[in-house]
Amino acid sequence: MDDDRPRHIGESIDAYIRTHKIDDLFTRMLSATLTERPDNAREYIRKLCSNDNIKEENDTTKMMKEESDDRRKEEQEKKEDDDDREESEDGAVKSKVTVKHSDENASSYLNETLGVSHLFALLSDALVENAMSHQDPLEALSNTILKLRSSNVEVENATQKTDNILDEGTNDWENVSIAQQAPARVEDEEGCRDEPSEHEEDETEEEEEEEGSHENAEESSEDDHEIVDIVSELPSSTSTTLNNGQSSQRPAFRRRQSVSAECIDRSQLLMQMKENESIESIKSLGDKKDASHDKKMDDTVPGKEAKNEGVAATEMEREVLLKIISASPLMSRLSIQIQKELVSNLRKERAFNKGDSIIDQGGTANCLYILEQGECEVFKTVSEEEGAKKVNVVEPGTCFGELGLLHDCPRAASVICSSDDGAVVWSLDRSIFRKLVMFAGASERVD
Numbered sequence: 001m002d003d004d005r006p007r008h009i010g011e012s013i014d015a016y017i018r019t020h021k022i023d024d025l026f027t028r029m030l031s032a033t034l035t036e037r038p039d040n041a042r043e044y045i046r047k048l049c050s051n052d053n054i055k056e057e058n059d060t061t062k063m064m065k066e067e068s069d070d071r072r073k074e075e076q077e078k079k080e081d082d083d084d085r086e087e088s089e090d091g092a093v094k095s096k097v098t099v100k101h102s103d104e105n106a107s108s109y110l111n112e113t114l115g116v117s118h119l120f121a122l123l124s125d126a127l128v129e130n131a132m133s134h135q136d137p138l139e140a141l142s143n144t145i146l147k148l149r150s151s152n153v154e155v156e157n158a159t160q161k162t163d164n165i166l167d168e169g170t171n172d173w174e175n176v177s178i179a180q181q182a183p184a185r186v187e188d189e190e191g192c193r194d195e196p197s198e199h200e201e202d203e204t205e206e207e208e209e210e211e212g213s214h215e216n217a218e219e220s221s222e223d224d225h226e227i228v229d230i231v232s233e234l235p236s237s238t239s240t241t242l243n244n245g246q247s248s249q250r251p252a253f254r255r256r257q258s259v260s261a262e263c264i265d266r267s268q269l270l271m272q273m274k275e276n277e278s279i280e281s282i283k284s285l286g287d288k289k290d291a292s293h294d295k296k297m298d299d300t301v302p303g304k305e306a307k308n309e310g311v312a313a314t315e316m317e318r319e320v321l322l323k324i325i326s327a328s329p330l331m332s333r334l335s336i337q338i339q340k341e342l343v344s345n346l347r348k349e350r351a352f353n354k355g356d357s358i359i360d361q362g363g364t365a366n367c368l369y370i371l372e373q374g375e376c377e378v379f380k381t382v383s384e385e386e387g388a389k390k391v392n393v394v395e396p397g398t399c400f401g402e403l404g405l406l407h408d409c410p411r412a413a414s415v416i417c418s419s420d421d422g423a424v425v426w427s428l429d430r431s432i433f434r435k436l437v438m439f440a441g442a443s444e445r446v447d
């Protein structure tokens, strides 16, 4: 790496979440909001965030905790068990929001009055965006809500959308967790995508079917339904944005402003790579690249993505891949079953030689990649004048190409094989990624 950036974007987001205790912050925000049930929840949350007394992280959590403590005590007295609190890894008591099915007021407040999943999805997004610039999370939340108020996104619209999503089962809002809603909702807001493709509609139907069976299985188990454990979902279910120092100028809810939607001029990239002296045999980039591969990898028309058609992993390869996945910040939180499911869906890409492009900046994101062997360099073109700059190195055992899938946006950078011995790369089809990592991952936990 030629700069101080973290090796993997997910690491930085994870670190931000840990440092700022984002999970506590969110849980308490939700607890306080549920407790107070203010008429204007957005304004209420914004005030919580911008109150000078709670600028300090500790004070924040204290205040939010105090606000919800009284109410929680009452609830706890009524409850026989004590499972709305649990010990977190560092020994601190972490609150969880637990609402019974019978609490219809809370249900309707969350879903109809507040559209809470929508709001929290937006807030999660904003926080993850800020993770890369290490801004104060409270400020980021406050700004997001301010932008929300001044943007065209109206509360009514948000609420309406929540209602639509909830149409299928009004009180069954456990299934409307933030993580599950975030991608679809935010895309709607941004107009980032048009109507879902036929393929995606199929996907949605399948997901609904799956949710249905999931519901049945759960009906018989517990009365209490945990609403959200929001931030444990953040790394895998919310969007990430690269920091290019422009975040403060972004219009509300526009992600990845810095990412060019156009494909980058390959000759320019080659020139820059020469200058960087990072890859010698770069001729192959432009000329040798296999056209069918191009088609398969990244240059497909949005919404009409190709399937990855490589070879499935052997038993031995599966073991290696499972280890990689279970160590990946993006996927380590998924249950072992899902991780195995992911592995069985991985396909080995053709061998890449030094100088081969695996991802082209600006291309359509069709796959998540895992680098099993070799090394790749990440090049990013921010402006034509400056050309492509090496911004990162992908090492064996890491995933890349997740940003385009999480955001449903063009590739943020080009990824080029840079090791003399070439690279062994596995790919996971976008639709599987969405189903297993973004959606299924929302309700799964590591066992």
Ligand SMILES: Nc1ncnc2c1ncn2[C@@H]1O[C@@H]2COP(=O)(O)O[C@H]2[C@H]1O
Pocket (backbone or CB within 6 Å): 005, 007, 008, 009, 242, 359, 365, 378, 380, 391, 392, 393, 399, 400, 401, 402, 403, 404, 405, 410, 411, 412, 413, 414, 415
């Ligand atoms: N600094 C970086 N900027 C952009 N992309 C990066 C960076 N470091 C690693 N990458 C990876 O490069 C990938 C390019 O495609 P994606 O935008 O889908 O996802 C991106 C990340 O996985």
